[in-house]
Amino acid sequence: MSLDAVLGRIDDDLDAATERLLDLMRIPSVSTDPAHADDCQAAADWLVADLEKLGARAEKHETPGHPMVVGHLPGNGPHVLFYGHYDVQPVDPLEEWDRDPFDPAVEDTPGGRVIRGRGASDDKGQLMTFVEACRACIAETGALPCAVTFFFEGEEESGSPSLVPFMESHADMLRSDIALICDTTLFQSRTPAIVTMLRGLLGEEMTVTGPDRDLHSGFYGGLAMNPIRVLAKVLAGLHDAQGRVTVPGFYDGIPELPESVRAQWDALDFDSAGFLADAGLGVPAGESDRTPLEMIWSRPTCEINGIHGGYTGAGFKTVLPARASAKISFRLVQGQDPHQLREAFREHVRAQMPPDCSVAFTGHGASSASVMSTDDPAFEAARTALSEEWEDPAAYVGCGGSIPIAGHFKQILGTDAMLIGFGRDDDAIHSPNEKYDLESFHKGTRSWARILHALGR
């Protein structure tokens, strides 16, 4: 059967595939740093050339930021679009890397062989698993079991400013039967996973102003209202004693988890103690009547991401500051409207201002949660294919993070998205010494070959 031949070719080609990935990783395509704009161009050019080697029609599309790469390969089955990003995170603090982040290599470690360097996992390594699967299919069978559109962006690590406009203006070019995204992790490092729930994100910045200038706490202390005190009171009141968010209406309209999903999640036997221990923690801090998996996958949260006010340098200054501010984000779930909650939050805070204080807000993004419908048989086909490759059966999982691209496919192109990735929690993406297990790269490539085969049937 041709799938076995394709898998065999992937095994035989692993060293060469790894060399190709290392070659791409040598290009320091840090999208957030303007000094690396040429490198982003070079990474896009590299991908165009590689897709052309597969026989694809591929093109680099300029944007106001870094370019998009779009390529097409014909196939006999349904039409899939594969999304990945070629840009990488900055590398600072550079001194904490054990090697030059852009001089990648395969290293032996106690946990197995890894590909080490910036972008190994996020997202060059993950992106190349799909490209290598296509390469093996074509080399072995001369064709793909599905028609494939490749869609690579270069601004994912810097807020994707060009993504929505590009998708809107190139909708015809990007339409497909289903979208595949490879930018997520295995569940607990061993179980393949298809993400079917992504939380949305609402970002707010608030500044409380009291006195019209910084005051001396010796003269005014005890008499003038201190905006840090007011801000602290507002922030301290954002959660009640049970860990619930107190913004009025915050939980309205959120559906309870379907029993079937809950049962599946319970069966995953999530090691929440180990997950917390990885961060030096021991006690779940969220809603006291929810399981840890619910807290991070299907329940909304409110986090304070930054706070600043008064004197924060070395030593001490007895200032009574004019203002204090905080950055707050809400992870949102199905049923929550980010724009409505933004207003509810602002009204909730405004109502707490004492007579001498005012508050101003700046919005930082608002995206809804995405929940995929697994009714499309492609989901079950992919889940079966993944289960055949890995030791544990594949699971439908949630993801606490926000991957707005999934929602864009639905809203702009009307396409469902399957998020399937092979990263591990210890890949140190966004941190020094990023790695991608060679097993992730190898079995990830094999997984995509199986999925393409399954979807093409």
Next chain:
Amino acid sequence: MSLDAVLGRIDDDLDAATERLLDLMRIPSVSTDPAHADDCQAAADWLVADLEKLGARAEKHETPGHPMVVGHLPGNGPHVLFYGHYDVQPVDPLEEWDRDPFDPAVEDTPGGRVIRGRGASDDKGQLMTFVEACRACIAETGALPCAVTFFFEGEEESGSPSLVPFMESHADMLRSDIALICDTTLFQSRTPAIVTMLRGLLGEEMTVTGPDRDLHSGFYGGLAMNPIRVLAKVLAGLHDAQGRVTVPGFYDGIPELPESVRAQWDALDFDSAGFLADAGLGVPAGESDRTPLEMIWSRPTCEINGIHGGYTGAGFKTVLPARASAKISFRLVQGQDPHQLREAFREHVRAQMPPDCSVAFTGHGASSASVMSTDDPAFEAARTALSEEWEDPAAYVGCGGSIPIAGHFKQILGTDAMLIGFGRDDDAIHSPNEKYDLESFHKGTRSWARILHALGR
């Protein structure tokens, strides 16, 4: 009479005296910032040279921090010691200054002419009123009516770490019949005042640590305890609904104000509404059962002077930070022991840490309140001399600020201290656009000439 001649010389010399002050203000002697250590040396050198011009024996004394300046001038009457400080507050936020804080100038404003720049009032301008009074006396009469010891420190704005050890090891050099301190304000901008009550100061810095590294709020948000949330809760709980500080035992041992003092303060007819309005405020924020003058002169307080945690730069970052910290100060009154309260505060905070968080403290100074006895006839002599210079009679007042030096004179040298200053509430000391009214500088200098004359009789 020689006093009139001295006062006439002060009037004639005002421009030159102002130029000398501007020259001293150009030295950016910010004591809390190690980058300005050389500037503190330069300011001390400037003062030594200026005292030598008066004919003083003057010397810079090195300390583990910034140097002390001590100078002596003989005189025919009692021996007075004059204390001031040559160091200044940091200037941030620099963008809120209308001019370079260290390029001072005399400016015309709707309220009259002012000397503008960092240190104009606190304390270079105030310090120089006394030096200029001595200069005029010597120039006009060839001698001073009192023997004078000048004592200038350079660490007042950074907790005076070297002060007590220096006073203890140089007690003989610093002993006098009475100490004079010029670092306070007129009462309500028009009434000269002698401060007889000073609050003490306890400074604390606390850092709450939760996770052992910064986390991604998408992965851990809702599950991991956020140290900003913990810190906000602690800070929000430091005051109760009546504005009282909640640290256990905080108010133990504080005496009620004697009826005689209360009557005198009531007679001052303090314009608390105007005082608050000066800072853009309208409602007293302290203990709800206390008068505004009590709140700032004779009641203890707790203020949050700075707070910092997570991402505070431009834009947004969905970090769940490992730690968050705050700087907190307590103004203390008679009956409160700073060391005992430091322990009570730390215990109070520690008891609120949830299982996954720890808290660390750094102390930033601890000084008790001071209450002067006005039985020494020097107080009444100075009060009469001040009343002759200004329109309103001089008053004995309290001061919300902490000038620990007053207590040190009593405890280490056995000397009473008279705090007489000419600052105004709107001087914006510790804030952008600090100023000193030219009238404060001029009439302040004249006031010291009158006081020296009165004490010398």
